[in-house]
Amino acid sequence: MNTYTFVRSVVAGVLKPFYRIKIIGLEHFPKEGGVLLCSNHIDNLDPPVVGITxxxxxxxxxxxxxxxxxxxxxxxxxxxxxPVKRGMSDREALRKGLNVLKDGKVLGLFPEGTRSKDGELKKGLAGAGFFALRTDAKVVPCAIIGPYKPFRTLTVVYGKPIELDELRSSKASAEETTDHIMNAIKQLIDQHRN
Incomplete structure (x- = not known):
């Protein structure tokens, strides 16, 4: 068992019962091929929660x-x-991200770039659109619906892969593509928020 699998199982054993994590839409998650997984960002625990769900x-x-x-x-x-250097264009991190997708793996991104202090979805940065347009990876929207309160249900929703053919053929910008992705995340939040 590698470190990732071991840590994932330990973290899942702690977080799933503590936050009563409910997972919706996992059947939409592609079983193979490159996937750009884009989620909202409401807490420091978002990366491990996405990792275990x-x-x-x-x-x-x-x-x-x-x-x-x-x-x-x-x-x-x-x-x-x-690693990624925040607040600047980090070419090395962009190259690594592209390679993850081209190797048929899953790249998880929080397009807002930082946590939302009030839990409301903020504007996404162009990076998500950059990765979506530069690869043929499937783009899967994800919504984490809190709050992160012990023994209160935390919901993680995976949406269907986003259709990007029109944006690709119309030569859409990275910003426009990110807006399209953020809109899909917002729809998941609106649909599943209690």
Whole structure:
């Protein structure tokens, strides 16, 4: 058993009962091929929650600072995370992200770039659109619907892959494509929020 699988099972054993995690729509998740998984971002626990609810290993871009935290910095690379410099165009991180998708793996992104303080969906950054347009990966929207309160249900919804053929053929910009992805996430939130 590798480190990722081991840590995933331990984290799932703690978080699933503590937050009564309810998963909806996992049948929409492609079983193979590159997947760009785009989720809203409401809490620091979002990456592990996505990691334990998706049915395939997920690779994440993680802020560079995490890699210099004692102990955590040693563990993070074994959890399929790679560093990204925030607030600037990080070519190395973009290249790694493209390679993850081209290798038929799952890249998890939080297009808002940072946590939403009030839980409301913010405008997404162009990175999600960049990855969607540069690869033929399926784009799966994901909505995490809180709150993160002990023993209160936390819902994770996976939507159907987003149709991007029209955007690709009309030479849409990365920004327009991200807006389209964010709209799909918003629809999931609106549909499943209690």
């Amino acid at each position: 998706a049915n395939r290993p997920v690779y994440f871009m993680a802020k560079e600072e995490l890699f210099s935290v004692p102990l955590l910095g040693k563990l993070v690379p074994h959890l399929n995370a790679f």
